[in-house]
Amino acid sequence: MNADAPVLECRDVSRTFMIGKGPFVQKKPLRAVQDVSLSIERGEVLAVVGESGCGKTTLAKMLLGLLPPSGGEIFFEGVPLSSVDRNAVSRRIQPVFQDPYSSLNPRKTLASIISLPLDVHKIGTPEERKRRVEEIMELVGLPRRLLYSYPSQLSGGQRQRVAIARALAIKPEILVCDEPTSALDVSVQAQILNLLQELREELNLTYVFISHNLAVVEHMSSRVAVMYLGRLIEFGTAAQVFDDPKHPYTSALLDSVLTPEPQYGLPEITTMGREFPNPLNPPPGCAFHPRCPKAMDVCSQAQPQPADENGRLLECHLYGEETAAA
């Protein structure tokens, strides 16, 4: 494997689902992810943001190797993910899911939930596994007395700690966190975010952090990928994207974040008057143009091509060579 290559790299990755409305109706393609190219460097926190239905979870599943892309290729340290053994992938990339109420088996004790990855990968003797489970529980801040408790006996925050402990048990390098705090209360969310930050420094982890909460994303991430209707529309460092958003969609998303600052009223929403489009029947041209305050004639006709703008990727007719020429 190539040590210089990004840990994970997507090259023109697409995933299309065929959606049928009954046996006699022709199936329609739903392009959940389209031509997404991005790379994840070792040790960074890459955030993927967007509204529901933008394809962020589908992308996460493909990065985890749970779903093969229908186009393009994902590279893991320079090697195509499809050619790497499933077990080898799962030893190094682990998921943390959104809802700790449904992602943990209610009939298993914490000890067996956390040690399951160790059992699957046949790591260590039973004693070593038990020691590892106790070690990892301490690391994520779960008291040892909970070892033989069931998920139903825990609070939401504790359950999410269990999910993180389970993911970390086999010492992976990459965690794919899909909305890890959106089912939690505010005070607990802060606890879990702090825990994730501390673990990253301590264990030198790489995170793919998927969220719709931009305040959380800005706080956690080093680079941000903004998705809209399956396409990557802006991709740059957190400073680039948050301090100086270029794509009108990114600006609109940032404007809709409600922070606890009573001096500002509700944000103006003129830009986003329309609903999220039906992904089965996406608008022609740039998919964002019906909601875009800066839409031009060309936006409804041609799909904008990705352009490089001082190291950030932008997919918008306002930027790139086409506009410069026109």
Added chain:
Amino acid sequence: MTNDTANIPYSDESILAVRGMNVDIRVPAGTLHAVTNSAFHVDRGETLCIVGESGCGKSITSLAVMGLLPGNATVTADVLKFEGRDLLSMSQKQLSALRGNRMGMIFQDPMTSLNPVYTIGNQMQEIYVRHGKGNAAQAKDRAIYLLEKVGITAAESRLGQYPHQLSGGLRQRVMIAMMLMNDPVLIIADEPTTALDVTIQAQILHLLADLQKEFNMALILITHDLGVVARIADRVAVMYAGYMVETGSSDEVFNAPMHPYTQGLIDCIPIPGKTERGALLGSIPGIVPALVGDQEGCMFRNRCDFAQEVCGTGIIERKALGEQRGYRCVIGPEQAQANLQASRAQAAVAAGE
């Protein structure tokens, strides 16, 4: 329990006035004190936000007001008045004549609160006709008028649609239109935007605020999201473990929070542009206490950085700072502000390291 909320003033014009309300729920393990000595009121054209984490009793408070609690719950109150009428002495029949009529409700998930097997039009007309406001044709006209009012295009054709044919944002708009059918004076919205995307959330909140102004209604918004509260509330009540631990205007509560819980909760939220990227967030250690059984002292003391011995005994009195401003903590206001400055300075130092 002594009642230190009875002397909080409210006007006779108040749409809803509550003083000293307790909600106890019988559970197998004993009595669950879901709401203790709660006091709030809301006037016409005013927005009151009740904010707190899950299990703090904010939804139970709204259900108690509407008389929708299950049979194992008991509501007691010194004052529980809606438009000057005592709600506690009303029969279920009288209450149901109020609900959906003078009192409108919006719930979190419009998919589960709309009936999936009836059309939008059918459900909107039902609420109008059932409360004796007019016949089906009048109801239809009003439904179309209100659907347009909440920003739904092609309103007439929407009447024939079923809830599953609409997106989440549209469904919530339908819920709002439906609630307006009978010209309510009070809207209780329980987490109305939690199930929606951020961009849609801003739209729905705008809509609620605009409609409230236009129809001069009282709005009680129940949410866990301090961001929503800060942007829309006139007055705020922060709940913790069944107690209203802090009340005041939105500016007062957010700019000078007194209760350690409110202070902690505000510092938990990263603010783009203000909180340093990657720094540790303020957090409240521990978890919410169980509410079953007898209670003594402050419910927050186990998670509080400033807990003292006196916090564990007796009843924590409400400290009144102004007509509506108050908090329930043993720490005096100057000391509370000093504590807040100190802990923020400490956090800034930790972030700078």
